[in-house]
Amino acid sequence: MNHTQGTPKKSRKRTPLRQKNLLRIYRSLLSHFGPQHWWPAETRFEVIVGAILTQNTAWSNVERAIGNLKAAHAMGPEGLRNLPLPRLLQAIRPSGYFNIKAARIQHFLDFLYGPYQGNLEALLRLPTDLLREELLHIRGIGPETADSIILYAAERPLFVIDAYTLRVMTRHGHFPEGIGYEEAQHWFMRLLPPQVDLFKEYHALLVAVGKRYCRTRPYCQGCPLENS
DNA sequence: GACCAGGCACATC
């Protein structure tokens, strides 16, 4: 983890988080940025591979890796499983951490071709709680990656928390400093109607606002969430 | 050249 982000430590006074606040934030972001249409992938399988490749990595780097995998005819369970390791490493090199991510992709494939015999649809049909539990047992798939797969590939209403979500919500006083993943997720899940499209768009919009207004100086200038 | 990016596992205390 990189602890050197230049974000101010001090957050403003917290306001109690209520459903109307969360919905107002959503409407502000949607109005400011427009629909984000996430996840940018052609198939469910591509969502999963992309979710692993984008761990702590800029999406632009992931796009190169995904392009390489497609060029190698390896953006499907069979194709990727049959891709020799040196070629896998070469293909995903632009996404960084390529040794680790290759192992993580292979762990997922081992799991998929174990109990599910390569049947991705069967895996994604599991009840949400069980699917999450199964995914979290795969080495290299943590809470955010699992929840991204569940929301964007299995299309179940599970809110994805990421670094931008925590940063934006903390910065604007809606979450306390140091809030954990599960607790943050609980707030969104408890206060929002469980709608897949809403959860997808909300997550994507939080990333959009985080990238645009929480990353570079001057922070927050022009941010649609100022005074919200 | 330094900082940052759509995390996670593991070691150590």
Add this chain to the structure above:
DNA sequence: GATGTGCATGGT
């Protein structure tokens, strides 16, 4: 349980 560290490329 909390904290620190390694993993790596490419853009700003």
